[in-house]
């Protein structure tokens with residue numbers, strides 16, 4: 001194996017900060033716990049771990065660190081084949097880093113070249129069609145790219161887009177600009193449905209003109225718009241997931257595309273301001289794509305440990321304590337360390353594992369699930385909950401995602417009473433009889449636009465009818481930024497979270513009955529439309 005100095009450095013780091021000679025393994029006192037929390041987070045949120053992005057070297061290093069800690073705490077491996085790892089494949093898809101699109105005039109002379117990340121970003125979901133070769137296409141401006149016969153709106157009525165690239169606006173047109181009462185947009189038309197429609201009309205590429213909202217943070221969004229999309233390997237044949245290239249194009253590019261055409265970019269903006277719906281037209285220019293799509297299989301893994309229950313019967317039932325150990329990785333050389341998101345939850349679950357393991361007075365078994373892929377769409381927890389064969393024996397999930405910031409006196413408590421009143425009560429009692437946080441339930445309001453109940457790994461348990469609780473500090477200014485660092489973490493608060501979650505875990509693990517589920521999942525409403 002090729003020697004890598006940085007791997008060696010990471011191993012030394014692990015040794016320095018977690019060597020058993022420095023801290024006795026089984027001492028349960030606050031000082032020892034604070035040392036573990038601090039030293040474990042210093043490792044996981046260090047630059048050596050490269051921001052722990054799913055299916056990267058940073059993820060692998062972090063998974064090794066977590067598993068080695070679990071081993072030291074006598075927590076049993078509960079992943080594949082007697083290991084701590086639950087491995088699964090994902091598909092990673094995108095366009096080569098130096099992807100570019102050339103703009104040509106009528107006689108195929110080069111007007112300019114535009115670069116992925118600077119001038120256009122990836123848009124739309126799903127996987128790229130890797131059979132898409134570099135090719136030159138005509139361009140058609142297709143208005144909003146919508147067909148709504150019932151509203152007398154069809155952008156494709158008088159144009160031929162077959163084999164061409166369509167240039168479209170995001171959002172929806174107004175019904176009637178002269179009637180203020182009717183100045184409401186059409187029903188939301190998603191980007192997905194616009195892409196589908198363009199494809200059905202024979203288009204081979206879609207360019208979406210940047211809208212006002214994206215324009216305001218173009219410089220930031222472009223970092224993410226160049227990243228591959230990662231998802232589960234679809235069950236349907238590859239043919240069915242072939243997507244035409246879809247990009248959102250920035251102002252500089254759009255200006256050049258529309259220069260000298262029926263509407264200039266300036267004219268188009270005037271029309272939009274006047275709430276007019278610009279008609280479709282064929283452009284004189286052409287696009288030459290040189291984007292090289294790729295589709296790779298990559299490996300990701302959850303880390304899973306177990307403390308077996310002491311009761312011969314109840315040990316076949318499980319309480320799951322979880323946090324996600326992945327984060328958003330390194331962007332343009334800057335490491336996003338994710339100390340709070342979710343390094344804080346990860347070290348809290350580790351410390352709860354250490355403490356609960358040394359006590360081992362749980363009748364039911366306790367699973368410690370360190371999820372990967374949360375930032376890519378709750379992938380690790382989705383994989384675990386879809387593939388564990390014992391899901392009907394999982395009695396509750398306690399999930400920690402961002403628990404080391406904001407006031408040390410309060411904590412957001414989300415989802416605890418959605419399925420089980422008994423669980424909600426047990427949590428309140430555990431809290432008031434223990435660390436006594438001011439538990440804030442405001443995010444349980446169904447009208448709250450943040451919809452946090454659906455936004456971290458616990459939801460994959462809730463959707464299976466398993467009672468969950470999600471503990472969360474709040475959105476901070478450092479959320480998903482490179483400034484989410486260890487220096488800003490309040491370890492006293494994490495320690496309180498460790499105590500609370502340990503108490504709740506034991507409370508559920510030692511009940512003489514399975515938690516009573518007395519409510520049903522509410523119907524999941526589609527995401528609110530963002531204007």
Ligand SMILES: [Zn+2]
Nearest residue numbers: 341342401402
């Ligand atoms: Zn998170």
